Amino acid sequence: MPCAAVASPPRLAIVVPCFNEEQVLPLSSDLFLQKLNALIASGKVSPTSQILFVDDGSSDRTWELIAALAQTDHSGGLRLTRNFGHQNALLAGLMSARLTFDVTISADADGQDDIDAMDRFLDDYVAGSDVVYGVRSSRKRDTVIKRMTAQTFYRLLGAMGVKTIYNHADYRLMSKKALDILEQYQESNLFLRGIVPLVGLRTSSVEYVRNERLAGESKYPLSKMLALAINGVTSFSSKPLRFITVLGMVVSVVSLAAIIWVLVAYLLGSTIQGWTSTTLAIFFMGGIQVFALGVIGEYVAKVFDEVKHRPRFTIGEATQGVTAATDDVHLGA
Ligand code: UDP
Ligand code: MG
Numbered sequence: 001m002p003c004a005a006v007a008s009p010p011r012l013a014i015v016v017p018c019f020n021e022e023q024v025l026p027l028s029s030d031l032f033l034q035k036l037n038a039l040i041a042s043g044k045v046s047p048t049s050q051i052l053f054v055d056d057g058s059s060d061r062t063w064e065l066i067a068a069l070a071q072t073d074h075s076g077g078l079r080l081t082r083n084f085g086h087q088n089a090l091l092a093g094l095m096s097a098r099l100t101f102d103v104t105i106s107a108d109a110d111g112q113d114d115i116d117a118m119d120r121f122l123d124d125y126v127a128g129s130d131v132v133y134g135v136r137s138s139r140k141r142d143t144v145i146k147r148m149t150a151q152t153f154y155r156l157l158g159a160m161g162v163k164t165i166y167n168h169a170d171y172r173l174m175s176k177k178a179l180d181i182l183e184q185y186q187e188s189n190l191f192l193r194g195i196v197p198l199v200g201l202r203t204s205s206v207e208y209v210r211n212e213r214l215a216g217e218s219k220y221p222l223s224k225m226l227a228l229a230i231n232g233v234t235s236f237s238s239k240p241l242r243f244i245t246v247l248g249m250v251v252s253v254v255s256l257a258a259i260i261w262v263l264v265a266y267l268l269g270s271t272i273q274g275w276t277s278t279t280l281a282i283f284f285m286g287g288i289q290v291f292a293l294g295v296i297g298e299y300v301a302k303v304f305d306e307v308k309h310r311p312r313f314t315i316g317e318a319t320q321g322v323t324a325a326t327d328d329v330h331l332g333a
Contacts, residue, residue, distance in 0.1 A: 010122075011048050012049040013049065013051070013097035014118075015093035015106045017093060018062050019109075023215040025062060032107070032115065044122050052078065052093050054080065055079045067319060076318070077319040078324055080314065081314045081315070087170075088312045090192065094174065094182070095327070096322070098180065099325060103174070103176065104175075105174075108169075108170070108171070110216065113171040117134055130178040131175070131201060133203065135167050136168070153229045161236075162233065165205065168193065178196075189235045189302060191236070230298065240298075241296070313327055
């Protein structure tokens with residue numbers, strides 16, 4: 001520790017995406033600031049460190065709050081031109097922080113992530129890790145539905161061959177070096193939990209307990225979680241397409257057996273009944289076909305999205321002293 005203090009401490013940016021968080025921001029920003037001040041006082045991070053709030057197109061007073069915070073020490077703000085979604089808002093913050101800071105920690109605005117884990121994140125960074133994952137030690141405080149959907153999500157991702165860190169959301173430390181590599185990943189369909197492990201470098205994990213939201217409502221309703229899950233799978237794995245091929249083969253083999261059975265029945269002269277089996281076959285095949293088309297459609301849509309190369313975020317405003325990034329890769333720069 002004294003060693004880190006001597007070798008001029010790193011400039012830290014705590015990146016906090018905020019979407020309609022007027023209820024929780026006054027509480028959580030206070031906690032973040034206290035934490036940052038403590039980190040500065042203990043010499044773990046440089047006095048020029050900052051909390052970077054990213055307003056993801058909020059329709060409430062979130063930006064006013066951020067702008068007011070930015071008048072005080074150690075806070076800055078970026079305002080996206082509209083709501084781009086959590087992942088893109090986070091990316092906007094990280095890509096901007098990369099330009100002037102040595103290391104970043106991303107955290108949710110709602111104070112759910114235990115800020116005291118940041119000390120351990122930084123210890124690991126000093127010890128040489130470029131990526132430190134915050135991993136939840138238990139899900140006891142989640143609702144049953146959240147816990148079940150989250151677990152299904154991780155299992156599904158695993159089964160589809162997507163490498164993610166179990167029980168890790170987006171509470172993590174990334175060094176500038178890791179962010180420079182992340183910047184080269186061009187895909188529009190951003191799922192950071194899937195991409196960050198692809199960056200490589202030295203990584204480690206820190207366990208923490210996730211609390212309840214300090215205030216306000218979750219901005220991740222079931223529909224958004226489902227979208228994130230489908231995105232997570234289809235952006236990283238073509239296994240669902242393979243699954244369809246195999247399913248098609250299995251159904252074909254079964255059909256072949258059925259054809260033989262039908263022929264035999266015909267030859268034996270007992271063919272009048274059969275309404276049930278015919279109807280069942282129609283429903284079964286209909287279901288499989290629509291499902292298969294849906295999966296293929298997901299991938300076609302993905303290609304469509306990627307081909308357009310639209311910027312993943314656009315920053316409309318930055319508070320004084322904050323450098324805003326543009327999504328260069330997507331603009332062909
Ligand atoms: N968020 C965002 N844009 C969105 C939705 C959410 O920036 O479109 C932010 C939100 O303000 C919070 C973080 O993403 O800081 C995580 O959202 P939330 O806490 O609502 O998700 P949960 O913890 O319920 O999964
Ligand atoms: Mg939350």
